[in-house]
Amino acid sequence: MSTLTEAVRTSSTGGTAKSRAKRTRSDSRRAASAYYWMVWPAVIAFAAFHTLPVVVGIFFSFTNYAGYGDWNFVGLSNYANLFRDDRVLQAYGFSFLFAIVATVLTNAISLAIALGLNAKIKARNFFRGVYFVPYVLAILVIGYVFQFFFSNSLPKILSGIPLFADNILTNETWAWTAIVTLAVWQACAFSIIIYLSGLQTIPAELYEAASLDGASAGRQFWSITFPLISAFFTINVVLSLKGFLQVFDPIVALTNGGPGTATESVTLLIFRGGFSGGEFAYQTANAVVFFIVITVISLLQFRVLQRREAEF
Template sequence: MNKRLMPYYLMTVPAVILFFVFLTLPALQGVYYSFTNWNGFGDNFDFIGFKNYANLFKDSNVGNAYWFTFKFAVVVTILINIFSLLIAMGLNAKIKARNFFRGIYFLPNILSVLIVGYIFNYLFSNVFTIWGQNLGIEWLSTNILGSEQHAWIGIVVVAVWQGIAYNTILYLAGLQTIPHTLYEASNLDGANRWQEFWRITFPLIAPFFTINMVLAMKNSLMVFDQIVALTNGGPGRATQSISHLIYTGGFEGGEFAYQSANSVIYFILIATISIVQIRFLQRREGEM
């Protein structure tokens, strides 16, 4: 080994140790407990093989949580990328106080998810309902978070509002890499704005689109804080995500081993979806 590189390798040792102790080791312990019937406390448990995994496919609560999570993730991922791209294109234009507006749009990203969730909980419960009553708007007069059919829409609104910030910054970075001479040449050729977008803008920011799609989908699949702050999985179990089910069942419901198995499957699904997304979108990049 090159002696000159030794100090750099040694500098990574503390980070590797911390990563292993606080991330890798707990994950391995979770996999180990998923093959047992441990309830989360005490030392008495037995190995039961794949029984927990088999029972997951028979559990209606697990099925409902997966359906809600995937529905939520797809809608949020699409909306975040549409709005963030539109905002980024607007901020990339030659407008006054452009840097000020960039800071304003990035502000939601630095706020705590729980704090934002509790603020919107108050807005949905008190402010918006009063506005609806005063304006005579029936659908706005009731708290949307109390409806089994529509509570998930309120969570989508909060997740999209806060998720747009980070994606907008990434799209801005991508838009700034496009030479203006390309747009000048397209104007000389008579191309309209729509043609410029599909033939110049979108192909050149395709790598940023890939990153944003993967990150937005991954974050949406792992939704937890918004659920806790807005509905806590209710009404009933209408808005219970997979993460929320794993937490409540594992730490409050005495299903530690059972939800450990659920978390293993959950991890495999998220990793698989992310890999498929990356490969598909990167293939699309090459075709553009």
Template sequence: MRKRLLPFYWMTVPAVVLFFTFLTLPALQGVYYSLTNYNGFGDNYDFVGLKNYINLFQDNNVGNAYWFTFKFSVVVTILINILSLLIALGLNARIKFRNFFRGIYFLPNILSVLIVGYIFNYLFSNVFTVWGQYLGIEALSTNILGSESHAWIGVVIVAVWQGIAFNTILYLAGLQTIPTSLYEASNLDGASKWREFWSITFPLIAPFFTINMVLAMKNSLMVFDQIVALTNGGPGRATQSISHLIFTGGFEGGEFAYQSANSVIYFIVIALISFAQLRFLQRREMNM
């Protein structure tokens, strides 16, 4: 019996060692450094206890970063799930070239986030502005990324455009698990398309809706690449996310220990939000 299990240990142990070495151990080191005044280099630092954590709650830059990230995440999560579900419903219908369209819609997911960000940066700066001036549309005549009050909308557009791809594929997978006999029965009963959606389609893809909501929220809370490529946190700090603040402050601003404390709180926040989403949406599944 032990000989039969030996291959499984050989497959499991290396993965556990790699996971601990490159993920768990650095995370534990980050927790340790968050209790010091370490600046990221050298060996001279002192233990300061919870001082960094206390200062975080008094830092306006940290508060603004959390506010931007939460606002961004809620908007992106809602838009991604609404649009991807609509697209999935359309692609699931019996239309010509639907496999071709499925490939087209999935294309953004295989592109680098940074590359997509830099492309949209160019479009916002040099293409859309020209179109806006030519068409006489004032809203498009200026670069939205240069506006302190509207730059976040540009980041939302890019994040939603790229995020829709993966969620659409998951919704398509969920729609294909629904027996066609249910729709045939609803047609015989004279149910409208809207009633069919709320009574058959949406309840049966509820598990896919749950995972899509959790993944979209988690990915939005961790937004970083789009910020770097589009605005680099600007104008000023108008679009600085928590991840961007941790990176710039920790590796460029000499606040390694301080931002380590921020990353610990950030991890706890994401874990709590994800857990709360799962509990709420899973209960909703059971009640449908």
């Protein structure tokens, strides 16, 4: 009797295990099917609207296509001509100067503000919201406001200073500083949030122990704060430099590349020449070179800054 009972129990247990295995396989198949139905449309859309245009653009960079009419292959002549084009070289020089200055100012100002907001001050959350407002505003709208400020308000306010007595946007030497001011003002909003996130990961006990040991505020910053937020510093620097190298909207809103071509960035040059200057293939080659430059710089930044993180 007991033997029969055990056999029945074993049989039922085996059946239950088999049914569970079948259900598991069925569920996994349904999950895989749902996964592909969700992923493949996104992959196809990305390929159609991003990868395919990039490939087509690279193809046309080896031609003399003007954006209309017939075209012929010209090999690497577009790429060779870029390095002999003074306007292209000037645009690269301006873009790098602008990006380096704006990156340094953005991170210095953002870190200082984040340290202040992270302290125990009244209405801290309110000020965090206020500092983030520039990031959600349309850059062109802000740009035209700044344009009115630089061209009308500032000359009246600082009429006694020769540099600002006239419209600084028409000054070939200093117009770029107005663009830096606008770009940094908006970019700080996002960088402040990143630095605040990093500062909130630092345990308060470390500062208490450092204070007991007699460490000054500056010593605490260089020995505790900065090493522990170095990863956030890396992210901010890389994103800032990459974004500022591609500056476009602030220039369009303030100077439109002027006076002359003094504030013409690489992206503005590509847009002008490629879409309205009959240089579609030539500026596409410029875009390919610019993409490679930005990629190499970003990788080098990560390599150098992450090595510094490891030293900390």
